Amino acid sequence: MKRHEDKTMLVTGAAGAIGYATCEILAREGAQVMLVDIDGAKLEERVKALSDAGYTVFGHHADCADEQQVIGYAEAALKAMGRVDGFFNNAGIEGHLAPTHEYEVAEFDRVLHVNLRGMFLGLRYVLPDMVKRGAGAVVNTASIGSERGLAGACAYNAAKHGAVGLTRTAASEVAQRGVRVNCVMPGVIETPLLVGMLEQMFDDVAAGMRKLGEVATLNRVGQPAEVGNVVSFLLSDEASYVNGAKWEIDGGALATIRNDI
Numbered sequence: 212m213k214r215h216e217d218k219t220m221l222v223t224g225a226a227g228a229i230g231y232a233t234c235e236i237l238a239r240e241g242a243q244v245m246l247v248d249i250d251g252a253k254l255e256e257r258v259k260a261l262s263d264a265g266y267t268v269f270g271h272h273a274d275c276a277d278e279q280q281v282i283g284y285a286e287a288a289l290k291a292m293g294r295v296d297g298f299f300n301n302a303g304i305e306g307h308l309a310p311t312h313e314y315e316v317a318e319f320d321r322v323l324h325v326n327l328r329g330m331f332l333g334l335r336y337v338l339p340d341m342v343k344r345g346a347g348a349v350v351n352t353a354s355i356g357s358e359r360g361l362a363g364a365c366a367y368n369a370a371k372h373g374a375v376g377l378t379r380t381a382a383s384e385v386a387q388r389g390v391r392v393n394c395v396m397p398g399v400i401e402t403p404l405l406v407g408m409l410e411q412m413f414d415d416v417a418a419g420m421r422k423l424g425e426v427a428t429l430n431r432v433g434q435p436a437e438v439g440n441v442v443s444f445l446l447s448d449e450a451s452y453v454n455g456a457k458w459e460i461d462g463g464a465l466a467t468i469r470n471d472i
């Protein structure tokens with residue numbers, strides 16, 4: 212019996228690196244998966260790749276920060292799969308980097324709009340059916356930026372701190388209705404979003420990536436599937452006593468102040 216046999220999963224930011232790696236893992240473990248993303252072309256590619264591999268998947272093009280479109284993807288998931296057992300609330304953007312005292316106000320609003328409001332909207336419109344059925348699991352994507360400052364990323368960091376607050380609050384509200392809500396805190400993971408940040412921080416992106424990898428005691432950046440494996444566990448019944456938690460997937464970065472580099 213596969214871990215997610217007969218289960219249905221909904222993933223946002225699913226055309227992106229962490230989202231897609233997670234979809235692949237969930238599908239391989241037996242789940243039907245609905246992929247949601249704002250990037251229609253990439254979404255189509257991803258859905259085709261999983262369908263061609265023999266998995267039952269659905270694609271839904273939506274902006275996760277637009278209320279009507281969130282209502283749309285929540286309804287589409289119920290229509291296509293009957294119910295949502297697991298929801299990976301993962302879409303996000305890095306935003307521009309600049310010191311807080313110089314940060315563009317419009318850019319601050321844009322990043323909060325997608326990363327925090329988008330996450331709230333996902334909870335707002337996916338949780339009701341789970342609560343009604345008395346079953347379900349949600350994983351929100353926070354970040355090691357939920358726990359530390361990152362110079363230049365005030366909007367991203369504020370949103371990711373907020374993600375932990377949303378997680379804990381929702382978890383405390385729906386726990387007794389049979390629904391668990393947790394978050395993951397990825398560290399430095401090799402994805403387009405990370406590259407977008409590195410391009411703003413370093414002239415040499417590859418060297419910058421190696422340098423950032425050193426914040427982890429494992430001394431390297433992480434791969435998207437290393438996040439996906441933890442998400443898959445948290446969305447499964449094996450995590451039945453995990454609720455309101457934040458799981459560090461950061462190669463040990465938050466656990467230590469490195470004094471050996």
Ligand SMILES: NC(=O)c1ccc[n+]([C@@H]2O[C@H](COP(=O)([O-])OP(=O)(O)OC[C@H]3O[C@@H](n4cnc5c(N)ncnc54)[C@H](O)[C@@H]3O)[C@@H](O)[C@H]2O)c1
Pocket residue numbers: 223224225226227228229230247248249250273274275276301302303304325329352353354355396397398399400401402403404405
């Ligand atoms: N890569 C890292 O080092 C890292 C670290 C911590 C947290 N995260 C978080 O992981 C999540 C996934 O990011 P990733 O690294 O896989 O990057 P990515 O850029 O590969 O994926 C992000 C996906 O989200 C989609 N997206 C963006 N805005 C959207 C919107 N409004 N509606 C729907 N979809 C939207 C993008 O099209 C993209 O496919 C994000 O929440 C990010 O903040 C990443």
